Amino acid sequence: MRFVLAAAFTALAAPAIAAPCGNDASGFGAWKQAFAQEASAAGVGSAGLQALANAQYSTSTIRADRNQTGVRYELNEFIRIRLGSLDSFANQMRREQNKNPNFYASLESAYGVPAGILLAIHGMETGFGRTMGSTPVVDSITTVAYDCRRSAFFTPHAIAALMLVDQGGLGANQQGAAHGEMGHTQFLPGNALRYGVDADGNGRVDLYSVTDSLASTANFLRQKGWQPGASFQEGSANFRVLNEWNAATVYQQAIALSAARLQ
Known part of the structure; x- marks a missing residue:
């Protein structure tokens, strides 16, 4: 396995936002023209710039963003809604693991993260790849980068998405979730660029x-501090690392409890 990282992304952490943000679709075209200059200066190439030129304002992304309520369930209710039950979800995880047990063992050997944690995340994020989203990533991520509410946060992710298009790791029209989350475990583009691994050795990171x-x-x-071989249950250092993946405590608890069923 080898890393395919873009060192330039570090410089994108706090870009100077020259493109004018907006709160509806009316200014999106003008924003794209201004943002193209910003993206080009950051190192985005022709394929990424063409994807930006073709990007469409995503009303579904804005609707999802405006209607966010956060996770407010108690743990048992969250498990019932998201997983069905810990036992049934663990059985699904075990079936996935049994398809390629050597692969999961190799990941634990390389990174120290047990199969249960990875399978729990995979299952909770996309149902083991069954539902990876229905909105083109470039459309959604440029829409929230343009939107005035959180443009500062999403702008570097938009540039990263365009870089991924340049690298061949993201199709110009490839679909993801409402805020640009992509692939089997729903990475934001900037995280894909920074932490992505070309595990199959084909020369590109493909989430x-x-x-x-x-x-x-x-x-x-x-990279966020996972300690190989240590506990990942609530109160442990590894459990706190799960906060880097998802800030909802019930989500972290569900990952840890599900993973424990595979030990």
């Missing part, structure tokens, strides 16, 4: 490949 996606997820957790 729509389960091999690259789960290796990248393991790498993300390890």
